[in-house]
Amino acid sequence: MHIAFLTPEYSHPNIAQSAGIGTSIKNLATSLHKSGNNITIFIYDQPVQEIINDNGIKIHRVKGKKYKFFGWYLYRKHIQKYCAQIIHQESIDVIEAADWTGITAFMHFKIPLVIRFHGSDAYFCHLENRKQKLKNFWFEKLAINKAQAFIAPTIFAGEVSKRLFKIKGKEIQTIHNGLDISEFENKEPGNFEKHTILYIGTLIRKKGVLELPEIFNRVRNVLPEAKLRLIGSDSFDIKTNSKSTWELMKNLFTKDDLNNVEYLGKIPYNEIQKHIKKANACVFPTYAETLGMVTIEAMAMQKAIVNSNIGWSQELIIDEESGYLVHPSNHDLYAERIIELFKNDSLVLQLGKKARERVEEKFDINSLVIANINFYQSIINPNKKTT
Structure with missing residues (x-):
C-alpha cells in the first residue's frame, strides 16, 4: 500500500512544531x-515549501499562504490541490488526516x-467544559462528514467524538498509538534523583499544570527537599488571556517552593529520555x-507515574498496579x-x-502496525476480508 498522512506536525529535525500528534504519526x-x-x-x-526524503519516507512541507479574504477556505483548497497532484503521481x-x-x-x-481522533477542538472544549466557537465546530463537523472511517487511540476518545459529532453508519476502530519500545530502554531503573518530580508537556491549562503548585506545596510540607522539573513549551492561556502560562504558574507557587522548581522550556526530543531516567516520579x-x-x-522507561484518572487514562494505566490514577483537582491525594x-524505592521499582x-x-508499535495495516486494507478494499 501507499499511505499518506496530512498533519500539522511531524517529528523530524527540520520541523520545528511537533508534539504528541507528530510523535505518534512518526512512530506509525x-x-x-x-x-x-x-x-x-x-x-x-x-514556513517553506520543500520535499524531504527521511530514510525512504517522503515528507512534503506545504508552505502556509496568506489571503485577503476567505483564507480558511482558500488555503484548504490549496492543500487539497497539492495533495491531489501527488496522490495521482x-x-x-x-490518506489519513x-x-x-x-x-x-x-x-x-x-x-x-x-x-x-488525535483530539478535535470540540473534544477538548467538551472535556474542559468551555464553549467552542461555532465556526470551529462547523469546520470539524464538515471534515468528519467527508471521512470514510475513523481511528481512535482510545475507546474513550472514540465514544466521546462519536457523540459530539453524531457519527452514524461509519466505522470507528480503536487502535492505540504506539512506540518502538526498543528505543525506550532504562537499564538502571533504580538509578534516579531522589525526590525529583518530572512533568513533560506543554505548559497549558488543559494539561493540568496550574494544579501543580498546590500539589507540590503539599509534597514539600512533608518532604522539603522535593524538587519539581518542568519540560515543555510555554503557551497562551485561554481563560485569562495571559501570554504565558508559566507566569501564571509562578504566581501560584510560594516563594520558597519556587526555589525548588526548575523550568527548562522546550528541549530537543533526543534529550528528554535522560530527564525521564533521572526522575523519581x-x-x-x-x-x-x-x-x-x-x-x-x-512507562516504557520503567518510571513510577501519577497520572490523571479521566477517561482515556484508565486505558493506559491500571491504578495501583502500573501507576497511580488521581483526579488533577484532588491535590491531597495527588501529593x-x-x-x-x-x-518507598521498592514501590517505585515495582510500579515501573x-x-x-x-x-x-x-503499546508496542510492532504489534499495533498490523492492526493499522488491516484497517487501511479494509477501507481500500471494503469487500475483501482481512486477516
Missing part, C-alpha cells in the same frame, strides 16, 4: 514503512479519507487528552501518591516494572 509511519508500505507525509502551514491508496481544526472540511479526494495531571504519548514513553513513591510490561503488552 516508520513502522508502516518497515513493513513494506510506501509512506508520504504532507505537513501544512510550513505517486498512486497513493489512502487529524481531526484538529477540521483541516479536510472542504477537501475532496479520489481515494478514501480516514480521520484519526513522573506526573501528568491533564484534564484533556486522547491518549498521552509522553506518558507511554515514561500523597507522590510522597508514597518518594518514601509493571508499567514497562503494560507498554509491551498494549
